[in-house]
Amino acid sequence: MLLAITATVLAINTQAGRFMRFAVAGQSMSPALPGGAWVIVDRRAYLRRLPAPGEIVVVPDPRQPRRLLVKRVRSLEPGDAVWLEGDNALASTDSRTFGTVPASSILGRVRWRYAPWAGTVQ
Amino acid sequence: MDLFSRIFRPANVAHAHCDGPCGVYDPASARIAAEAVLSMEKKLAALGDGQDLASQNTRGRFIAIKEQQADLCKRELNILWNDYFKPEHLAAIPDLHDIFWQAAKLCSKNKTESNPENGEALLQAIEKIHNAYWKSKNRDVAFVRAS
Numbered sequence: 001m002l003l004a005i006t007a008t009v010l011a012i013n014t015q016a017g018r019f020m021r022f023a024v025a026g027q028s029m030s031p032a033l034p035g036g037a038w039v040i041v042d043r044r045a046y047l048r049r050l051p052a053p054g055e056i057v058v059v060p061d062p063r064q065p066r067r068l069l070v071k072r073v074r075s076l077e078p079g080d081a082v083w084l085e086g087d088n089a090l091a092s093t094d095s096r097t098f099g100t101v102p103a104s105s106i107l108g109r110v111r112w113r114y115a116p117w118a119g120t121v122q
Numbered sequence: 123m124d125l126f127s128r129i130f131r132p133a134n135v136a137h138a139h140c141d142g143p144c145g146v147y148d149p150a151s152a153r154i155a156a157e158a159v160l161s162m163e164k165k166l167a168a169l170g171d172g173q174d175l176a177s178q179n180t181r182g183r184f185i186a187i188k189e190q191q192a193d194l195c196k197r198e199l200n201i202l203w204n205d206y207f208k209p210e211h212l213a214a215i216p217d218l219h220d221i222f223w224q225a226a227k228l229c230s231k232n233k234t235e236s237n238p239e240n241g242e243a244l245l246q247a248i249e250k251i252h253n254a255y256w257k258s259k260n261r262d263v264a265f266v267r268a269s
Contacts, residue, residue, distance in 0.1 A: 020134060021130065021133070021134065022132050022135065023131075023132040023135050024136055025135050025136070025139065026137055027138065028138040028139060029138040030138075035138065038130065038131075038132050039136075041136075058136045061137070068134065068135065068136045068137065069137050069138070070136035070137065070138050071138070086138060089210045090210055090211070093139065110136075114130065115126075115130065
């Protein structure tokens with residue numbers, strides 16, 4: 001019963017609040033995030049600091065803002081511009097194609113994966 | 123769907139894609155065009171030098187098809203070179219640009235001349251591209267000819 005309540009609370013809380021759940025589509029972040037992985041994104045990760053190289057973020061595609069991308073921060077450029085790349089360069093469209101994105105456009109940081117197995121996202 | 127999936131299935135999707143519009147590439151399309159070029163060159167050689175209207179008409183058709191297919195071959199090669207291959211591939215295939223350049227030059231040579239040796243050379247160049255392409259996908263695919 002307790003488990004069911006916890007699960008329900010978590011399910012609701014991760015839908016609209018600080019944490020959002022995402023399904024990863026595509027293989028450009030494999031093996032860290034294989035296609036089909038379910039992850040939790042912290043939307044407050046960058047309230048007090050800028051994204052750091054190595055962190056995986058969810059960000060709107062600058063060419064098509066309603067489409068969300070998941071990529072890794074490669075570097076920070078002047079003017080709080082973020083250079084993003086997929087882990088699999090050959091299967092990724094990223095800053096090499098569309099350039100940097102503003103740090104302020106980043107939706108949040110991918111912190112945990114909870115399916116197909118659970119873990120902290122590195 | 124199990125209970126876990128029903129409760130925790132995310133409502134949002136984050137894309138980790140590469141976004142070629144279809145992403146479907148195969149050097150086979152260039153190979154087929156090159157085979158048509160070689161076939162026309164062989165037919166032209168077999169046709170001889172007859173100057174009667176029928177021979178001239180047939181020769182004209184063969185040349186037109188050779189020209190068209192050599193151009194198509196060049197275009198198919200360019201799609202692979204420009205759209206499929208990325209700078210990262212150069213590490214594993216250092217002579218990539220050179221083999222594409224040679225193949226494109228051979229397409230032109232097949233247009234300006236009418237010699238089956240050029241068609242054969244083009245097919246051999248495409249075989250190199252075939253090997254480079256499938257190597258880049260870590261797949262072992264045999265090079266075959268239709269004719």
